[in-house]
Amino acid sequence: MIKYLGSKRLLVPVLGALAEAVEARTAVDLFSGTTRVAQEFKRRGLNTTASDRATYTGVLAGCYIATDARDIDRAHLAGILADLQGTTPARGYVTATFCEQARYFQPKNGMRIDAIRQRIEDEYAGTGWYPILLTSLMEAADRVDSTTGIQMAYLKSWARRSGRDLELRVPALLEGPGEVVVGDVMDTLDTLPAADLYYVDPPYNQHRYYANYHVWETLVRWDEPEHYGVACKRVDVRDEDTRSVFNSKRTMPAALAEVFARIRSEVVIVSYNDEAWITAEDMEDSLREAGHEAVAVLGFDSKRYVGASIGIHSPTGQKVGTVSHLRNTELVFIAGPQEKVEAARAAVGTTMNTRDDTSRNTGDDRRHRVHTV
Structure with a gap:
């Protein structure tokens, strides 16, 4: 796999385990990037569709997702x-x-x-x-x-x-069927197949x-x-x-909420992190408003992007600032029917993390309800 910002290399085994736990047989990887997650789903026997707007993703998906190794x-x-x-x-x-x-x-x-x-x-x-x-x-x-x-x-x-x-x-190459769809998610989403599982890993900030x-x-x-x-x-x-609506702090939240509302899937898994534009609380709200009965939130300690380790430099290459921290928390949201979410939670050995009407109305600090794995 090529080096890639935001790669889910360390989360891939967890995401694969979650897919198996909810008994998914079909999956769509909606912002597929290098197709690393889509490959994991396909490796575990899911009929997988990889979708992204990048032309190079279309090539990678054509190789790893749409090609059946048995035919080569x-x-x-x-x-x-x-x-x-x-x-x-x-x-x-x-x-x-x-x-x-x-x-x-x-x-x-x-x-x-x-x-x-x-x-x-x-x-x-x-x-x-x-x-x-x-x-x-x-x-x-x-x-x-x-x-x-x-x-x-x-x-x-x-x-x-x-x-x-x-x-x-x-x-x-991997054995099994798969498809690739190239285009902006706001244009292609309604053409993508209904699936047991949708995995959503949207851009986190303004960097395209x-x-x-x-x-x-x-x-x-x-x-x-x-x-x-x-x-x-x-x-x-x-x-x-x-440019994408997902690279603007002004347009991103509404666009993601629209994606959740248009997805045709019983279970949705979302990757995000605690430095991004949408808070964990708002992400939960958005998933519930899309009609999901339960939402679990898992946290994974992670190194920040490589630029944080290198430091802050001027255009002439002089170091000019100090990076505040080198680690963050990768968040994984699991949304769907209660029994599916509970099965997914059990697959990674964490305590169930869902919200009810009482917690929503009392203004509790839900940051403490993200379970670090």
């Missing part, structure tokens, strides 16, 4: 990747933009990326191999990049891994994944966009239609 000749796939690995390097857009003007990759790997990406486009576009090969290339590039995990900037000195040679590997991972968006689209700034971001990052 692994020896043939390995042969294709070996052939692509031997492609003669050639200087192109990636080298010029992300190696020379910026420093995301060392030029030797930029030229490999350019040459391999063009061959994938010329020889495999429109085939079932396309998302698998693009995923292999994206993951190979991620293993030799020189960033902290987001592409709003790159390291001042080359990361040690960036000196390695780009290496294509066979992705760890389209900008944070513009290199992957360009690598997948292969459209050689005009760019701006030191980070060589795509010019369309500035366009209004690449």
Whole structure:
């Protein structure tokens, strides 16, 4: 998996256990990102749909969710990747933009990326191999990049891994059915299937994944966009239609409440954290207003994003501030029928955490009712 801000790597086993506990057979991962959670659901036998607005997510989901490993000749796939690995390097857009003007990759790997990406486009576009090969290339590039995990900037000195040679590997494909839907959730939600479980992991703040991972968006689209700034971001990052209602503190709460109301699922699981725009109390209220009988809230101690460890710096690279804390609490909300929520709670060994009318009316401090796991 590629490095990703907000990745649920440590929560994946818990989310998988919750899916099994509520006896889900079908699931939708609504803000799928790298598809890590969708993969866990599929691995556990759920017929899974991955949905996101990012083009690179569509590719990752095409590889890991929509592709059934039983339909793939692994020896043939390995042969294709070996052939692509031997492609003669050639200087192109990636080298010029992300190696020379910026420093995301060392030029030797930029030229490999350019040459391999063009061959994938010329020889495999429109085939079932396309998302698998693009995923292999994206993951190979991620293993030799020189960033902290987001592409709003790159390291001042080359990361040690960036000196390695780009290496294509066979992705760890999964058996079973799945689907992928690409588009803004506010536009696609009514077209997504009804499912036993919906998993919702919305953006937490104003930072947009389209900008944070513009290199992957360009690598997948292969459209050689005009760019701006030191980070060589795509010019369309500035366009209004690449912005999401979930990246605005003013519009996000209402948009999320609308999503909850439109979801067609008996059980909804939501990931959030205690630094985000919506409080745990408001999230509970929103889920209950969408018609869910019970809501449990689980808390998981977690390291903050990588930027917190690096510290606060000026544009010239000078350290100018002190980070207040390095850890936060990842919150998992489970909403649905009482018996399903109780089963989910039992699966992770916590005390039931639901609200009733009495607690809602007495103004109790519900922050103390989030159970840390």
